[in-house]
Amino acid sequence: MSPTETDQICAVEGCERPMSYTFISTCTGHYRRYERALDEWMEDNDRTEAPTRVKNRILGEVYASGPLRRRLKPNARMCAEKGCKERAVKRGYCNPHYSRRYRDNTLPEVPRTP
Numbered sequence: 001m002s003p004t005e006t007d008q009i010c011a012v013e014g015c016e017r018p019m020s021y022t023f024i025s026t027c028t029g030h031y032r033r034y035e036r037a038l039d040e041w042m043e044d045n046d047r048t049e050a051p052t053r054v055k056n057r058i059l060g061e062v063y064a065s066g067p068l069r070r071r072l073k074p075n076a077r078m079c080a081e082k083g084c085k086e087r088a089v090k091r092g093y094c095n096p097h098y099s100r101r102y103r104d105n106t107l108p109e110v111p112r113t114p
């Protein structure tokens with residue numbers, strides 16, 4: 001990659017991820033969204049190849065879809081710290097809150113099993 005390619009970001013408005021697919025100017029996540037929509041169209045229409053107009057329409061929908069959001073598992077626990085919306089990783093806290101509590105020695109006691 002040239003130095004200019006590493007500085008380029010995804011063409012989808014609001015997405016700050018690095019561009020991975022230069023032929024459609026998107027990051028990996030938006031490219032996957034494009035591929036998934038294209039596969040669905042071909043399956044619904046019993047086709048093996050989508051016409052260019054369909055590819056362009058789907059690409060336009062991907063560009064208009066906005067930035068990607070981090071998906072959480074349906075049963076993911078959230079951080080126990082009040083006001084935090086991150087996923088809990090260790091002992092009921094997200095990484096930053098766990099690290100802070102560990103550093104300050106303010107982690108709640110965990111009952112030990114005999």
